[in-house]
Amino acid sequence: MLLERLGKELLIFDGAMGTQLQVAGLKGGDIPEELNITNPELIQDIHVAYLNAGADFISTNTFGCNPLKMEESKYKYTHMIKAAVENAKIAQQKANRVSDSYIALDIGPIGQLLEPAGTLTFDEAYTLVKQQVEVVKDEVDVVLLETMSDLYEVKAAILAVKENSDLPVFVTMTFEQNRRSLTGTNPETFVNVVEGLGVDALGVNCSLGPEELKPIIEELLATASVPVMIQPNAGLPTLESGETVYHLQADEFSNYLIDVLNDGVAIVGGCCGTTPAFIEELKKLNVTNVKQRSVESLTKVSSHTQTVTITNKVVVCGERLNPTGKKKLKKALLEEHYDEVLVEAIAQEQAGADILDVNVGVPGIDEVAVMTKVIKMIQEVINLPLQIDSSSADAIEQACRYYNGKPLINSVNGKEEVMRSIFPIVKKYGGTVIGLTLDNEIPLTAEERVDIAKRIIETAKEYGIDKKDIIIDCLTLTASAQQKEVKETLKAVEMVNAMGVSTVLGVSNVSFGLPNRALLNRTFLTLAMNAGLNLPIINPLDNELMGTIDAFNVINYIDIDSEHYINKQSNQSKEQKVTATKTDFTL
Amino acid sequence: MLLERLGKELLIFDGAMGTQLQVAGLKGGDIPEELNITNPELIQDIHVAYLNAGADFISTNTFGCNPLKMEESKYKYTHMIKAAVENAKIAQQKANRVSDSYIALDIGPIGQLLEPAGTLTFDEAYTLVKQQVEVVKDEVDVVLLETMSDLYEVKAAILAVKENSDLPVFVTMTFEQNRRSLTGTNPETFVNVVEGLGVDALGVNCSLGPEELKPIIEELLATASVPVMIQPNAGLPTLESGETVYHLQADEFSNYLIDVLNDGVAIVGGCCGTTPAFIEELKKLNVTNVKQRSVESLTKVSSHTQTVTITNKVVVCGERLNPTGKKKLKKALLEEHYDEVLVEAIAQEQAGADILDVNVGVPGIDEVAVMTKVIKMIQEVINLPLQIDSSSADAIEQACRYYNGKPLINSVNGKEEVMRSIFPIVKKYGGTVIGLTLDNEIPLTAEERVDIAKRIIETAKEYGIDKKDIIIDCLTLTASAQQKEVKETLKAVEMVNAMGVSTVLGVSNVSFGLPNRALLNRTFLTLAMNAGLNLPIINPLDNELMGTIDAFNVINYIDIDSEHYINKQSNQSKEQKVTATKTDFTL
Ligand SMILES: [Zn+2]
Ligand SMILES: [Zn+2]
Ligand SMILES: [Zn+2]
Structure with missing residues (x-):
């Protein structure tokens, strides 16, 4: 009643x-x-x-x-x-x-x-x-x-x-x-x-x-x-x-x-x-009926002080708190030198990241305990929303429970058993979840990947999860191994975008195994943003890559009067000058 | 008969x-x-x-x-x-x-x-x-x-x-x-x-x-x-x-x-x-009828040894032989120190330009004589097709006459009197002409610019000039002055491209008056190429900008197996390394 x-x-x-x-x-x-x-x-x-x-x-x-x-x-x-x-x-x-x-x-x-x-x-x-x-x-x-x-x-x-x-x-x-x-x-x-x-x-x-x-x-x-x-x-x-x-x-x-x-x-x-x-x-006053409001359906994640809207604007997820391929971070996590983790988190926040990925997946680690501990520590010093990144459902659940905000959960995919284990966590803790467009393999065509995206969205609905709380990852392929399919990712992003669903991509994978990776990364990023990418997972300490987003926002009249761009680029060239001078002096 | x-x-x-x-x-x-x-x-x-x-x-x-x-x-x-x-x-x-x-x-x-x-x-x-x-x-x-x-x-x-x-x-x-x-x-x-x-x-x-x-x-x-x-x-x-x-x-x-x-x-x-x-x-043999062939309609310009096809692939026009804003080049042209012009031409060819812009528009110069002389000199040492760039119809005509190849002519626009003076030259000397989408002013919207493009193409037809011999310039606006309209250029490029007509853009104009121009230029270039830009007029000595085209070609499966990219980028990083070592040594 x-x-x-x-x-x-x-x-x-x-x-x-x-x-x-x-x-x-x-x-x-x-x-x-x-x-x-x-x-x-x-x-x-x-x-x-x-x-x-x-x-x-x-x-x-x-x-x-x-x-x-x-x-x-x-x-x-x-x-x-x-x-x-x-x-x-x-x-x-x-x-x-x-x-x-x-x-x-x-x-x-x-x-x-x-x-x-x-x-x-x-x-x-x-x-x-x-x-x-x-x-x-x-x-x-x-x-x-x-x-x-x-x-x-x-x-x-x-x-x-x-x-x-x-x-x-x-x-x-x-x-x-x-x-x-x-x-x-x-x-x-x-x-x-x-x-x-x-x-x-x-x-x-x-x-x-x-x-x-x-x-x-x-x-x-x-x-x-x-x-x-x-x-x-x-x-x-x-x-x-x-x-x-x-x-x-x-x-x-x-x-x-x-x-x-x-x-x-x-x-x-x-x-x-x-x-x-x-x-x-x-x-x-005799007001009896409640006016039915329409609320814009936006993908948002939050820390306890900050909400980041992912729809309609490019938002940066910092990728550096992921030990894959990072010896030093692996060691720090295993030896519980969390100060190094925090330093990396702060550096990314200062560099302009909007969200931070947190992954503690090191072989032999107690991922549930470490993930929870790390999430708690980071949220005490960082204002940004966090992305809880793990292949362990238990680690995701514990981290979501102790996370002070609306977490971004990375990830679910098209596999039935994965959706069954992750979606209840997403629903209970009110997370936003990344859906990878793969099941037993990564399909080659954009159409097949979009089909998986649709399956993920429909299954999530059965769990009471709205599509605004799903961000689809169309999966960046490596040009050195699957060059022909690199374009399919961009096409898939465009298709998912047209469905009114937000998209995420790990960008740097495109350049794996090729020279001058930064150049390929930022060119791919530009094309992906143009296709509608909302959430690139990148290294926010890469000034050129971050600058590419700023430039994109100038060109597309998102950064009105280029205010942010001018501010950042003018300061950066000043900083570079200062650094250069210092170096000269030292030598 | x-x-x-x-x-x-x-x-x-x-x-x-x-x-x-x-x-x-x-x-x-x-x-x-x-x-x-x-x-x-x-x-x-x-x-x-x-x-x-x-x-x-x-x-x-x-x-x-x-x-x-x-x-x-x-x-x-x-x-x-x-x-x-x-x-x-x-x-x-x-x-x-x-x-x-x-x-x-x-x-x-x-x-x-x-x-x-x-x-x-x-x-x-x-x-x-x-x-x-x-x-x-x-x-x-x-x-x-x-x-x-x-x-x-x-x-x-x-x-x-x-x-x-x-x-x-x-x-x-x-x-x-x-x-x-x-x-x-x-x-x-x-x-x-x-x-x-x-x-x-x-x-x-x-x-x-x-x-x-x-x-x-x-x-x-x-x-x-x-x-x-x-x-x-x-x-x-x-x-x-x-x-x-x-x-x-x-x-x-x-x-x-x-x-x-x-x-x-x-x-x-x-x-x-x-x-x-x-x-x-x-x-x-009793062959009586000639089989009617269909020849692909492609935009091509030529030197006497080299033909550059502009349709379907990004082709670079080197912008550096234009004295606008270049004191040194102005002086060289006025004092007839053409060796400096030739050095600049060779540098651009070596840097990978496909076509070279040639403009001698310095106040007080005899443009007809100098343009003809410079064109003759450059074509003797350079294999690339040339772009004859002048606002003087006489200079264009003389240069076209003495040019050994099929010249690119820059430019005509939507003004009746300009078309009347330029199209007969284009027709007679078999040039390819750039059509600027402006008449008395640059229209703000893509649609209006495309309308001018159509008028240029239709008028050209009356002179017997095929649309394959027209390249439309949708005009890059300056973000610092007309930020809202920057996107219109990209939209116009896409529309002209859909008409089966090639497009050209001077890229660097977008960043005029803003810091870190190179960053804006290459981001705009990526978006323009994605919209269908065929012929960017750029500085081929800007490695990052040239690399952006190479990266674009990797991502879009144009540079098959990334062969060109790997070649160039591997060599470049080697060169950079060598330079770095030398610098260290000197210090
Ligand atoms: Zn109270
Ligand atoms: Zn003979
Ligand atoms: Zn004979």
């Missing part, structure tokens, strides 16, 4: 619990969750007031009710959660809204920072949420993860809810006025990651008032495919004699929200400073 | 005159042309014998009858030519073939080498032929320029005939067994140049026997649009007691020719060693 209404009818959440409790005399040092046991009627009355005002959802009084935070209470967190849900149920009965209102298990931030900023591990965060959910997983209608500011914690929480219950999950984050969460996540990245993780609604709460939140809400509406939920504060607060005071009136609040409600918001409620009167005013 | 039959009915020429005269007792030192006056009946009898054998043409006994060679005779060349034609006419009457046979004014080589190998100038050669033609221009049916071995002399002769009479012109050259004429012209180049000059038939005579000539004849049939004429010798000669003896029998001779006659030869006769019996055997 809930999921059928969601996204079609505008659903109304309640307003602030804390504000009401303060009004009722709650002090700063008090633990609000204890009131579920010590003053259940107060909590019930607040719920009833919201239900009477027109709320479809009431949120349990469990915002900080996790085992870690509740160590300070004399009550067990399990008791307090159970009591909170019981209070909500009694309120439904009191308001005579048992059959047409929903109880949301409210879960706020854990209250401790995760690694690397803090000491809490991802697994510990996961367990804390799991413990809360398990208490009442059969008693509530939905879990609301709210006021979140760390995307990594959000990911742990979503996994904890989904792996330990069948409950729908709504997630709201808070953003500062610079459109970043406390840990640096922007709305687009938030959407890209949590949508991939399979939430039922996502949105923004708290943070700011409805007026200031508008651009963020509009960004959510423009990018999210799932229903968008908003719970603004009652305007921007002021501090008055040590108290936080919100000044927006209920009707002003709702008036500010008319536009975004008409633009497609699916769930609306209030956060700090809002009262049942605010909900009543929202209800009075 | 003659021109209506030509190319449809197989027409038969006579056989050797000299051989018949030797049989009649002519000695080595005798001047055969004197016999026109001293023994007219002998000459008439030989003509009659050929007419009776079935010849449609008799050639006047005037092979060496030019003013220069005939200085050694006591008779004036004018008298001998007049007598020769008179003899031919009498023979027609005697054989009762007045109405169905033709008299060809026979003109052989002048007998002295032209500059630079000899001392005879082009103008002197022209005058000598002009003088012969003027004597009997109203008395003969056609001029036969035969046994020619110097293409430059052929060009002078054709111009002399056409500018001083309305007579049809047939030209036959002699080729050695290496398929080159004495001065290095090959059959394809011969065809490309003389066809452009508007001959009515072309072919091969003398040289070899019918068996050995077969591959040359087949090459002529494969490349010539005009009727092909052949007059082989009676096989390969041997020297017997000081005398040249031909051994092939008349029936053997004709048997060898059956294949090529069936393949589309339009005029057949005999040269050294052939007799009326040979012509009789040819007649007996």
